[in-house]
Amino acid sequence: MNVLPSMPGAVLAFLVATGWHTALDANGDPRRADSASTLPPITAIAIDEKNGWAIAGSQAGLVVRTWPDLNQIRMLPTHLENIHDMALSPDGTLLLVAGGDPAISGAAELFHWPSGELWKRLEPQADLVMAVAWRDDSKLFALASADNVVKTFTRAAAECVDVIQGHSRSVLAAAFLPGEQGIVTAGVDETVRLWDCSLVPSATAGPRKTFTNHTRQVVGLAVRPAHQDATPVIASIGEDSTVRLWQPTVGRMLRFARVDSVPLAVCWIDQGKSLAVACRDGKVRMVHPDTVKVTHVRDALTGPAYSLAADASGALLVGGVGGELMRLPCL
């Protein structure tokens, strides 16, 4: 809901310059979900293009809004104290939301979609679930936790299949490779690892591959949408201010880009032709995956942009500090 009537351009410019005003969209109108600055940051978002919705999660709860206008529709009741990631299953029938109670438990809730009715509540971890992921056939999902463990579950009954132990510290990101090629995880121990997984418990104990190129924590992963190459490519972002591209099944890092602000969230747009990276300074940087150059730096929020999602057209939704939520139209 747009609570702020339009105002004289000069005043607006003044307010923006002094930092008193927050998110603006490309038309120069203020876009804020709420006017107070005590709102918790938006730390998980998802776009349901089919139904024209955008869902945002924070310590204040789960809010469903219209997409692209971001008008609030309703709140989904949730028991999650913190929400750190969410994802709609590829077949659109389940919304997986996860987080938990820091240092106490990691939990996830599965909502039937689009009804929004709660289907299952899981509390399988000892600390926050920081990342969730769906396999592309929607039959398997994963919860990656700050307790160093990643668990996979069947969609059918939400039953645990694998307990992936190997990270020596909190796991912050997870992403399935297409088909049965496995799952990639990454986290505070600065590694990116590839594991086998399937609907039956895995026989192999350790990761198939481990990459140690990042020099600080790895905070995000995104699998490139199917491209001409059959070999999957994945992007990782780290606190070392790099964006790295890998071919995990082959076992190598392809190239990397440096960005000027610590990246916090990453997603591909345009069928994998460009990477969007949301950063701690509130800006979104567009990175060309082949040249690894930063092609655009786009203002979005006034502070850390923790969450990022894209729709099919390439428009971006950015969420972060102070409950700010911002839509960036496609370039």
Added chain:
Amino acid sequence: MFQRCDGIGRRDVLRVGGLGALGISLFSGRQPRPALAGAPRAKACILLWLDGGPSHLETLDVKPDAPSEVRGPFRPIPTRVTGTFVSEVLPNTAKITDKIAIIRSMTSPFGEHGLANEYLLSGHQPTPVLHYPSYGSVVAKMRDNASDLPAYVAIPDVDAPAGHGFLGSEFGPFAIGGDPSKIDFRVRDLDFYPGVNSHRMQRRRDMVAQLERFQRAADFGSLTVDRGPDSRFEQAYRMVTSPQTKRAFDLSAEPQDVRAKYGLGFFGQSCLMARRLIESGVAFVTVNFTGWDTHDSLVLRLKDGYSGAKVGVGLAPTFDHGFASLVEDLADRGMLDHTLVIAMGEFGRTPKLNTRDGRDHWPRVFSLVMAGGGVHPGIVVGASDAIGESPADRPVTPSDLAYTIYYLLGIDPAFELHTSDGRPVPVNQGGQLVKELLA
């Protein structure tokens, strides 16, 4: 005359200006050994000091199931004690685990060499206010030293953390200098200078004593001069006038096969020397084995010793030969029961391997090994977590270790030592007995 805060008048432990360094103090009245419950058995102690911080993950606490960036290059091997494993580079130690105790949950806050050395070698957390005496110096002070040999010997030498601290240089270690493995090794100056015999030496000693008396009696009015007989002088005199001294330091008296078993390098021969010294009545020997600060090249430094070595001669195999031979030799001679042997360093090393195939300092959890002197054989005390990062069970601080060491040696940890200005300092502060270690 001012009183000490416990109201007892000043004793005759004097310090004079900067004289502590010269060892000039009156002999303090030897404290009677306080009675302790139970019968501590150790009469002497050998400390094998592994300077630099040996990696627990490559020696006593191997983690084969840890992630690859933690695991390390060595596999664990089974030992004499079922269920206890040590690193593959310690095969001789593996054969004697039934005689030793391993602690895997040592924990300390100090990751810097200086502070960590001070803590581990004295059992007191370092402070800028005082220099605490090390184990050897406390033992030297507390023992009735009937022997003409110094009570505390260091091979080849040690730094201040293993020294006398506020007890004064009278209780510092006698550093023998040199390398016992060398053919021409000898402790210098044990033979009289040509033209001097024991009669003349005695006369000289008496003259020095007389000169000191003249000084003290000099007329300063109502004041006194605090310059006393030099205790180091007395110790040196006793050493050179005793026939036992040279014998104790002479390794050529040992059969060659025994020497070979210990290992013919510095460390092996030093262990052998330590055994001889204990036999001769020395109460505490520290062997200073440096080089364990392996920030790089674990395999090269810990196992191989040099590039392309077919038989490993690095730090670990060297330690393994010396340590195992020492324990076995002591056992064979019936000495193990009353000789406490400790092998340790100041901290462990980082679970995560660094970029140079090495590990960096890690005091949060580390391991050590003890044997003899009443230590329970064949056990493991405590455990670290899955990646060797923190104690998972039964953390033992260096203060706890110190308490236990003193207990085994029959020294009351609550006994009060005094600094030169009369401040009481208990032998141990804040430690608790590690009961599991007692036989």
Added chain:
Amino acid sequence: MISAVVWLLICGPVVNTSSDFDTEIMPVLTRSGCNVGSCHGAAAGRGGFHLSLLGGDVDADYSAIVQQFEGRRINLAHPEKSLLLRKPTLEVDHEGGHAIQPEGAERLLSWIAAGAPRVRARTLKNFECDASHHLVEQIGEQVALRAVAHFDHGTSEDVSAWTVFVATDPATVTLDASTRTATILRRGQHTIIARYLDRVIPIRIALPLSDVPVDHSREPIANFIDEHILRTLTDLRLTVSPVADDATYLRRVTLDLIGRLPTREETVAFLAGDGDASTRRRERVDRLLESDTFAKYWTYHVLNLLRVVPTPNDRHAAQAYHTWMLQQIRNRVPMNQIARELLTAVGDTHQVGPANFSRSSPDARAQAELVSRAFMGVRMQCANCHNHPLDRWTQDDYHGLAAVFARLERGEVVKLTRQGAVTNVRTGERAIPRIPGLRYLPVDEDGRETLADWLASPENPYFARSFVNRLWRGAFGRGLVEPPDDMRATNPATHPELLDHLAFDFIEHGYDLRHTLRRIVNSVTYARSGATDNVNRDDDRFYSHALQRPLEPAVLADALYDATGVSDTYGDEPKGTRAVELVDILTPSEALDTLGRCSRNESCENVLVSGSLPTKLHQLNGDLVNRKVVSPDGYLHRLLATNAETADIVADIYLRALSRPPTDTERDYWLEQIFAAELDHRVQILEDIQWGVLNCSEFLLNH
């Protein structure tokens, strides 16, 4: 525009000083002990939560608390559920236990409820403790501790509740954190450190060493040194020992000023001299200060301080360095000029003596550490990995100082190149050259000149203070600050006003080494005897009497030569070379090896001598002393060869070694020993007497 104002009112951020992160929340973390080195302040953090050590990096701490892991540590929707609160109050398992007080928890809660903002509402301008000195009367007395912070905009606040008070010696002062009182348990001078935000300051508390007041009002005063010393002794109720006799004074001042024993002739002349004692002593001091031996000895001293490590086998470089320094000292070049030269010289180390200073450090960091140690009296190395926990130095200071020297190439020819940089470990980037604690320097300019100017300027507080402290230490056996290379606010001088006065006097008189030494050795304090009474016997730092000091190895080696007339060999040096005049500190020498030579790899300030058992064994059985007493070239045997009177021989031994004639009692005793023996044994007895003298404490010590 009215609508604009309305806009501003509605949308403006709320500035609430009670939620100022920098000055309200950071103290809570420090006061609660969260950021100490054994907990979250450790380099690796604890439990995945890393705070800067003792609050040194506010930006990083804010980010760790508010932003890390998408804000898991604070809950803006339900502030009371924040992990930041639940852990230290033990609502959730916390290895650190219950760490936080209710007031601290309240502050955190209201800050989180305000949105966990970072508003930087105010800056700390000054922090002080009220009072900074206390004098108490008896054991068990309590002192209330109070601290005040002054912020910009003129506001002040009592921040006692948020200041961390730590006694440097908990056995002498116990602190009750809740009432903020210190209880004094032992007599003496004690220090409590007060820490608030990034400031650390000392509080000094003194409890007199005796119950009996002393009156020093009639004590003679030669200069300001005596005034300061006597004032402190009066406060502490310490008695003073009388001034030492002529023989003692002569020996002491000769050793201290020129590093050798007085010759027999000098001794006899001085002791026989008439006129007023203090005039005689002052004249002797003047002559010693003018002598060339003084210059040679002080060359040795200053080079020790600067840790000149000659490159092995490069004798030319060592010679050039030595020659240059000797010339500076001979020519009375001001010490700050010497320092300047050392810092900025480049060139061929065989020709340009001072260039060796830069060569002696392996790299820029080592040089920064040497410079701060030698010229500032500061141990900067702690600030390599984190801000110095006990002082004001930051990592930027450390790496910035190293950066000043980064472009030097340190070969046989020291030169300034165009590249070379050090990485600032904190930022991961190239370190910007910096005058520590002051300001950055332009990146591509040679900062050494600017640094040297700063160091040499009268406004620089470090150089003069550290230098006079070392001079004092050399004369008294203990610096006003100990250790002398660890001068910091939290390690206060025993006599801060005296130190400042000495430094000021040194600067005022052109940084003249001789001037300050003259002040010191002419003072009554310096001249006091080493004998003590019951009251001042244990005083080791207030100068109520002279402390006994072991002789340095090189000085002792030379003293043995002077006492016996038999020299040692030093490598290929000509016979009769003195140890303190050696150009190359590593010249082979059995004597110096035995006595414990200073290798200059570590600081030479703490060389122990003659204390170790191997040294004693060598003194007993080795060449060092034994060879000299039997040598036909020595004074003893030469006198014997002239058939001198036995009493004269005994007197000669005493005069040369102990700088005094034997007393009647002593002389009679030794003569008795000699004549009681068989004729052909008497020589041996005399040798043994000389041997005994050379091994007794009166010889081995500077007393």
